[in-house]
Amino acid sequence: MSLVDDFRSLHLGRAPGDPLVLPGPWDAASARVFADAGFPALATPSAGVAASLGYADGAVPPDEMFAAVRRVARSVSVPVxxxxxxxxxxxxxxxxxxxxxxxxxxxNLEDSSGGTLKDPREQAEWLAEVRSVAGDRLFVNARVDTFVHGDGDPEQAIGRARLYVEAGADCVYPILAPPEVLPRLRAGIEGPLNVAAKPAGPSWRELGERGATRITFGPGLLLRASEALREIAESLKQT
Structure with missing residues (x-):
């Protein structure tokens, strides 16, 4: 089985309360830590990679982002x-x-640019082109940004998600969807559903019980690692 086949299969047949948990490495070192811990796959966060490279979120030049992803992928044997x-x-x-x-x-491919939602039908057409070119070689996670840049209407999110699934997306990601609307999203969306876990929010198991197929963390793990490093730095000043 190829890595992409392995990755796709990890999303299928998930039981409620048992979502696929994908840590978000921001560089090769963090990727190896997560892989060595036994996670079956990883998902880089653009915000986390941006911070590790010294950029604001959304400001990384494409060449640098692709180079960073390449370093992560070559450092581990699991799908990225x-x-x-x-x-x-x-x-x-x-x-x-x-x-x-x-x-x-x-x-991940998001449906907003510069803080503005794209036309959903145009986005679906573009995703269909990506799928046509990629065939089965890429697992496409279509991000739905209505809870970030829209009015937060679950029905609007479901409508966009359905268009993207019809266009060939393997998974949809209504980023920052409130936990209480997950059951409604799950009922209205076919296929795997990506949900972001927050430190102060429900556990990944609870999110799975509400409908999440897979869990990602955005830059959250980098922020936790940075806080731990900050504590180490402060302790060094006191020795």
Missing amino acids: SADVEDGYGLPPEELVERLLETGAVGC
């Missing part, structure tokens, strides 16, 4: 999915080629 934001304006052929060159087997 890459958050490549809105695709950086690249045509589907180039986007798919560059992703595959990194060694990634999946990608």
